[in-house]
Amino acid sequence: MKILLVDDDPVARTIHAMLLHMQGHEVVEAADGELAWRLVEEGNISFVVSDWMMPNLAGVDLCRRIRAADLDGYVYVILCTAKGTQSDLVEGMDAGADDFLVKPISPEELRVKVRAGERLLRLQQGLAEKNRELAHINHQLHAAHKLVEDDLKAAAWMQQRLLPLPAQNASGVRCAWRLHPSGYIAGDIFNLFQLDESKIGIYLLDVCGHGVPAAMMSVTLSMVLTPDATHGSPLKRIDPATGTSKVLPPEGAIRELNRRFQSRDDRYFTMIYGVFDIPSYTLRFAQAGHPSPILVRPGIDPLLLGTGGMPIGLWPEIDFDCFDVHLAPGDRILLYSDGVTETINSQGEPFGESRLLAFLREQQLRSLDELLECLLAEIALWGSSSEFTDDVSLLALEVTKTSIL
């Protein structure tokens, strides 16, 4: 190993250099502390054996300067003293010396102490190497994480644009909606559209699980669930004889969806799908494992509709239940995902159906849009953070007074 030997006494320096050479070390010599410091500053020195008493810069001061400097690696310093008194040792240790040799130096002592220092330096260098590796890996991880995060943000941006916008001009109804994804991208989707001149379709679905797989499935579903029969919509059936399309009842549409979306893993989705027949004011729902929609009618308590049903994608050839609700102008229907009722507060208590119903009763007079905004705020407050743990989606329709044909 390369050792910087510092001594103003040329005779002592020559003897010590010879000893170190014989022990297999490469020796660089300096005649005083200042000259030694210049060599240390230049780098490539990690081991110093220095005399204490020297002109210009004493050994102990050289040691202090080395410790105070911002050098690349650790420098191991052995101070040599002729005096060997107690106070010298304390001062030397304070200055940061690693070890001491008492003059005259015995070859055996020199060998043992240099070897001890060498061992410590090797450990230190190993640690520094590990730290560099860790820093490098950390940097790579950080870059990878940023890449994934950027991708997710881009995916969320795309998803927001892929989601169909519920129709604002569907005849006979007004609608409002809110979507608050739990991560960057959502597994909840919904829509409201005109199915034909007398029927409106409305749905909200929730793909089980979160993140990318759920979002990919929800985007696929949003593409499939279109009122445009020419693209093989499961919501309509084309009569081969006449070429005209007919709106399927919701239970038929859900059955068809279930047939098409049988998953090989445990992935499924829950859905509520309604077809509103404008002339008869009848809204027919099929419920597939999804939370019950709520009817908000002026003058009565808000009402949960339906009792449930099997989710979609688990078993083929399942029949789905349906139910009718007759609406009147001013009536509202709220569809929502389970993220609404399952949001828990700091005590672990879920927001729940009863709180949702009470909120809708108290806030009846608000406009449809305001109502959803306040509800979202109420749920966020309950969850005591703006970070929802599950997707929260809300879709509401109101039968307008002018909708009577």
Added chain:
Amino acid sequence: MQFEESSILDVLVVRVRESRIVADIAAQFKEGLIAYVTSGKRRIVLDLSQVTFIDSSGLGALIGSLKAIGAGGELALCGAREGVISMLKLTRMDKVFRIFATPEEAAASLSLHNGANSETSQP
């Protein structure tokens, strides 16, 4: 993910020692149950008395385990609390899983050693 196992007759009773079966542990949960199935257990009662909440991923894991057991076996539930029961009813899983009040009742019904209940009487 913690399970506590015991046996009643020829039925394995697995007590779920988690309060929430949700997305974070759903995969582990299913793996654990599948491991019982691959080790030859075909009559399993899942004791849910400590579970307060099952989310959609948790339900997916339950259904996946049921499918893994297949026609030759049975996975029944017991001790489910009100919140869990209403979720099972909403998704009609009360028609898919047999649900019992206690592990003893469930085991008595599932066991092949029970004279009133033979393999052929199973659906």
